[in-house]
Amino acid sequence: MVTTERQTDDEAILKQAVRGDGQALAVLLRDNYTLLYRYMLKVTMNKAMAEDLVQETMLKAIERIGSFQLRSKFSTWLISIGTRLYMDEMRKKKRERNWQNTEQAMQSIRFDAAMRQDEWPEALDALADMPYDIRVPILLKYYYGYAYEEIAKWLDIPVGTVKSRLHNGLKHLRKELSQ
CATH class of the missing domain: 1.10.10.10 (Winged helix-like DNA-binding domain superfamily/Winged helix DNA-binding domain)
Incomplete structure (x- = not known):
């Protein structure tokens, strides 16, 4: 009986949050913060990055709460947002590493040309x-x-x-x- 009461309360709070109730949204975010943080910590294996991603996830959830469809648990929705943000961050870091590697390679080639007194x-x-x-x-x-x-x-x-x-x-x- 307690479980169904809790589920009913959660559903009511979720519906209020989706309709724009800031207090209800604050309750949801507070109640799911630890779960999201622990998940992001396991995913990133980096405390600072996990903290940043949790904060960014919370901001995205605040911005997009009106689009939440009530088809899944709120925690599942937060985890999906956090996961996408993490994947985007990793793609960005990969592009940055590739750019740095390319730049270093070009500097090396230019240096070699200069040492041979070749024209570049x-x-x-x-x-x-x-x-x-x-x-x-x-x-x-x-x-x-x-x-x-x-x-x-x-x-x-x-x-x-x-x-x-x-x-x-x-x-x-x-x-x-x-x-």
């Missing part, structure tokens, strides 16, 4: 800023002289895609170098 043309800087899927066909075609068909075969893309990437890449390079 501005075109290579502009080329370095391009996405790899455009940079590679440009290098293969215009620096190494390979045919469209060979490039298409190596990259496992249609010949038309090679031509399109070359066209768009050269257009981008011209724009960058003219500035």
